[in-house]
Amino acid sequence: MESIAKNGAGFNQDLYIVGNGVIAKALAVALTVHGRKVTILRGSTDEQAVVCENIQIEIGDRILAADVTISSISNYDKLDGIILLTNKSFGNQGLADKLKLKAKQSPIVFLQNGLYIESSFIELGFTELYRCVLLATSQSITKNKVRFRSVASSPVGVVKGSEEVLNRIIEQLDTDIFSFRAEADIQQVIWKKVISNCVFNSICPLLETDNGIFHRNESALQIAKTVIRECLAVAKENGIQLTEDEVLQNVLAISKMSDGQKISTYQDILNKRETEIETLNFAIVKAALLTGKVHVPVTALLGEMTKLKSELSRT
Numbered sequence: 158m159e160s161i162a163k164n165g166a167g168f169n170q171d172l173y174i175v176g177n178g179v180i181a182k183a184l185a186v187a188l189t190v191h192g193r194k195v196t197i198l199r200g201s202t203d204e205q206a207v208v209c210e211n212i213q214i215e216i217g218d219r220i221l222a223a224d225v226t227i228s229s230i231s232n233y234d235k236l237d238g239i240i241l242l243t244n245k246s247f248g249n250q251g252l253a254d255k256l257k258l259k260a261k262q263s264p265i266v267f268l269q270n271g272l273y274i275e276s277s278f279i280e281l282g283f284t285e286l287y288r289c290v291l292l293a294t295s296q297s298i299t300k301n302k303v304r305f306r307s308v309a310s311s312p313v314g315v316v317k318g319s320e321e322v323l324n325r326i327i328e329q330l331d332t333d334i335f336s337f338r339a340e341a342d343i344q345q346v347i348w349k350k351v352i353s354n355c356v357f358n359s360i361c362p363l364l365e366t367d368n369g370i371f372h373r374n375e376s377a378l379q380i381a382k383t384v385i386r387e388c389l390a391v392a393k394e395n396g397i398q399l400t401e402d403e404v405l406q407n408v409l410a411i412s413k414m415s416d417g418q419k420i421s422t423y424q425d426i427l428n429k430r431e432t433e434i435e436t437l438n439f440a441i442v443k444a445a446l447l448t449g450k451v452h453v454p455v456t457a458l459l460g461e462m463t464k465l466k467s468e469l470s471r472t
């Protein structure tokens with residue numbers, strides 16, 4: 158097992174990761190072993206004692222380990238540094254309320270799935286908002302050990318803020334373990350990822366299967382194509398130009414690379430947790446209604462069924 162501590166010269170801003178899931182753990186280890194000062198903050202649990210936990214990530218045949226401080230937002234009067242949101246996006250309204258007096262001027266980076274997930278922060282007047290589209294997968298092995306794979310450098314772009322701050326964020330976050338890059342047209346990347354997520358995060362849980370189903374099964378792929386076509390019509394009405402083939406190829410590439418791995422929504426249902434389907438299928442439905450021109454019946458039905466399956470798992 159490797160335990161690395163690299164010189165972090167030039168990287169002296171604190172990094173706060175909100176959420177304590179598999180992506181948070183992988184990111185915390187990647188940053189810590191490269192000398193960054195990292196704290197994981199529980200997003201929904203207040204007034205918890207500060208603890209230090211040894212977290213491990215498995216990357217291929219390597220295991221990296223780091224001791225990471227875990228705390229709560231309520232333990233801080235002010236959060237001065239870069240705040241990375243890895244919590245489930247349905248908690249963003251409450252999180253924005255918690256952070257408005259503690260971190261309104263700090264850069265907020267959303268490492269979450271979904272459309273319009275920044276809206277509650279915009280409404281409260283946050284001035285430095287940046288959006289990341291994760292191109293990485295992570296899955297829990299034990300409580301403090303996760304299996305991680307970076308597919309490609311995850312793009313980060315400006316929602317509100319400046320390119321100068323964006324570049325400083327990339328300097329802080331980018332490592333050879335978990336890589337990031339600046340992206341000028343982040344909205345197009347967001348829509349492409351959201352459409353792909355609408356496929357994986359509804360069809361896979363309903364079929365109770367892994368991500369590889371779309372390259373293995375033609376019937377599942379046909380349902381995916383229907384969802385893609387519906388979502389692309391909504392994207393076009395919102396000024397996003399994507400082709401069916403590029404989104405389909407993205408879905409197939411993800412399906413092949415994560416064959417055997419369960420999508421996050423399916424993991425949430427199995428673990429009796431709330432899902433992010435509201436910011437995926439239902440966000441597409443809302444966007445379609447706003448256009449007044451596009452209908453997305455299959456995307457909507459799959460979303461409703463996924464939501465019901467999640468609710469039934471928790472009753």
